[in-house]
Amino acid sequence: MNGTVNDLAMSGARPLCLTAGFIIEEGLPMGDLVEVARRMGLAAGRAGVRVVTGDTKVVERGRGDGVYVNTTGVGLVPAGIDVGGGRAQPGDVVIASGTLGDHGMAIMSVREGLEFEAEIASDTAPLHGLVAAMLAVCPTVRVLRDPTRGGAATSLNEIAAAAGVGIALDEATIPVRPVVAAACEILGLDPLQVANEGKLLAVVPADAADRVLGAMRSHEHGRDAAAIGRVVDRHPRIVVMGTGIGGTRIIPMPLGEQLPRIC
Amino acid sequence: MKHLAEYRDADTAQRLAAEIRRIVTRPWAIMEVCGGQTHSIIRNGVDQLLPPEVELIHGPGCPVCVTPLETIDKALAIAVQPGVIFCSFGDMLRVPGSRENLVSAKGRGADVRVVYSPLDAVKLAREHPDRQVVFLAIGFETTAPANAMAVKLAARQGLGNFSMLVSHVLVPPAIEAIMRSPGNRVQAFLAAGHVCSVMGTWQYPPLAGRLRVPIVVTGFEPLDLLEGIRLTVLQLEAGRHEVENAYARVVSERGNEPAQEVIAEVFEAVDRAWRGIGVIPASGWRLAKGYREFDAERRFAVGHVTAAESPLCRSGEVLRGTLKPNQCPAFGQECTPRTPLGATMVSSEGACAAYFHSGRFAPAGS
Structure with a gap:
């Protein structure tokens, strides 16, 4: 639900309604199906969208693995709003709406049975309210992305490629929870490559950056928002990060799933 | 972050870099042995702080890189057998064998799992008595104690369904092989801190003396690396060739003696082929006599598997x-x-x- 709502929000649209297609394995307990539908209803209510139509298909036992639900959404892009990866321009500011890598590390610590001293919480959330608050103070927001699978590194490389620009990040300004940073160190992962939910990246004109950051920080899903870098005309199509000790490194497009390293 | 921020301090890094610039008078080629050091150098941009005279050569200390193609092909031959759970560290999964890698084998239905510790593989063997659980044991001296412990544990618990495909490699023979190879340019080594945390530094003075090469045991954080490089350049400039320890907060001269004992019990030295380099005498470990029954190569009869590297790859x-x-x-x-x-x-x-x-x-x- 949040995934589809956020896909709409990242194109600048106000989500209106969703469809739901159920693929159900024969023998699925009715109670499970009711619970799935109930949770979808709750999520729709929170996001302020309606599920207006749907369909069910039942497949033979052993061919469905329980239930799959596919959602499609329709939204309305307000007049004058034009958000897209190709619109980033040199001089623009890159903003992250909050700490990066929380979701992926939460999943990994559960899946792999890793226990850290502090719990890492997942952060799935609908983001169209945050987007609306941003567009209200800056209708010329250029790019919005929710950096899910592949993490911020993927989204930023996509933006750099689509707009033919470079992106220069500053490691010291990138919000990462200490426990996530520590878990990434242990597993040899890069927080920029770890999946997020309920977070967005934005590219906005420099003169609007403070205004947008202010609006984001007063919204519940943007409290930790931070400017993390700039769009530049140097090194087109490449994302570069200034490191904490004063060096630089390239942030490449991640290849496939991140795999923990041996050393 | 405790214990990380301290070793990534920008001011101290710049001061160490300035000191290296001050003492260097001519070009030097220094090899960092360990892949973890290479990773940290690139990730933090350590090399960009160095004067042009100091050239870092990335050494063969990435266990993933030097594991022979043949071992990958053997791993694949075992992984696709019915009933096998094949366990590996994550970064081996995408390493290409002759025809495919472990990820594509998994896609074709092989049960390939990423584990963080060889002991997890032993646990899997205990939980699945009806399956054969195989662990791909690669790495340098650093990973050897845990791998040895896994074999000992399996033996103690009588787990007949656990085995290991062993391709361990050792640092000192590699240093010697590099120094004696034709056209060698390496003039000094940053020894791998984690290897020395297990093995100590006692192995290195004879090597430094024989090869007349400075060896500085070095850690992995930016300041560790810069301090290791500084000590190395001081030695090179003074014409010294000694073993120094720039990672004393972790490494001692004697190392981790219980770990060395368990390694000596479970493994024995063997000539080992290094991918892209060739066979280096006594540069690896295999399971010792008392533990051969846990050797996956024997259990799955893949000893005959051979492979040829791409002729294009240098x-x-x-x-x-x-x-x-x-x-x-x-x-x-x-x-x-x-x-x-x-x-x-x-x-x-x-x-x-x-x-x-x-x-x-x-x-x-x-």
């Missing part, structure tokens, strides 16, 4: 430091991180992969 020269990745004709052409010919392009610690990403700034020849 990773051996890269690993010896005689060829820069972007001087290889296949670099960025037939060989990219998506279609790697050799392991140095696969591993995130591999020199070719590191160059591919940063080499876009510095095309071949520059």
Whole structure:
């Protein structure tokens, strides 16, 4: 639900309604199906969208693995709003709406049975309210992305490629929870490559950056928002990060799933 | 963050770099042995702080990079057998064998699992008595104690369904082989801190004396690396060739003696083929006599599997430091991180992969 709502929000649209297609394995307990539908209803209510139509298909036992639900959404892009990866321009500011890598590390610590001293919480959330608050103070927001699978590194490389620009990040300004940073160190992962939910990246004109950051920080899903870098005309199509000790490194497009390293 | 921020302090890093600039008078080629050090150097941009006189050559200390093609093919031959659960560290999964890698084998139905510790594989063997659980034991001296413990534990618990495909490699013989290889350019080594945390530093003084080469035991954080480089340059400039320890907060002279004992009990030295380099005498470990029954090569009869490297791949020269990745004709052409010919392009610690990403700034020849 949040995934589809956020896909709409990242194109600048106000989500209106969703469809739901159920693929159900024969023998699925009715109670499970009711619970799935109930949770979808709750999520729709929170996001302020309606599920207006749907369909069910039942497949033979052993061919469905329980239930799959596919959602499609329709939204309305307000007049004058034009958000897209190709619109980033040199001089623009890159903003992250909050700490990066929380979701992926939460999943990994559960899946792999890793226990850290502090719990890492997942952060799935609908983001169209945050987007609306941003567009209200800056209708010329250029790019919005929710950096899910592949993490911020993927989204930023996509933006750099689509707009033919470079992106220069500053490691010291990138919000990462200490426990996530520590878990990434242990597993040899890069927080920029770890999946997020309920977070967005934005590219906005420099003169609007403070205004947008202010609006984001007063919204519940943007409290930790931070400017993390700039769009530049140097090194087109490449994302570069200034490191904490004063060096630089390239942030490449991640290849496939991140795999923990041996050393 | 406690214990990390301290070793990444920008001011101290700049001060150490300035000190290195002050003491250096001519060009020096220093090899960092360990892939973890290469990774940290690239990740933090440590090399960019160094004066042009100091050249870092990325050594063969990435276990993923030097594991022979043959071992990968043996792993694949075992992994696709029915009833096998094949366990590996994550970064071995994408290393190409002759025809495919473990990820594609998994896609075809093989039960391939990433584990963080060999003891997890032992646990799987206990939980699945009806399956054969195989662990791909690669790495340097650092990973050997845990692998040895896993075998001991399996033996103690009588787990007849656990075995190991062992391809362990050792640092000191590799240092010797590099120094004696034709066209060698390496003048000093940053020894791998984690290897020495297990093995101590006692193995190295005879090597430094015999080869007349400075060896500085070095850690992995930016300040550790810069301090190791500073001590190395001081030695080179003074014409000394000693063993120094720039990682004393972790490494002692005697090392971790219980770990060394368990290694000596479970493993024995063997000539080992290094991918791209060839066979180095007594440069690896295999299971010792008392533990042969846990040898996956025997249990699954894959001893006959052989493999030939791509004729285009020159990773051996890269690993010896005689060829820069972007001087290889296949670099960025037939060989990219998506279609790697050799392991140095696969591993995130591999020199070719590191160059591919940063080499876009510095095309071949520059």
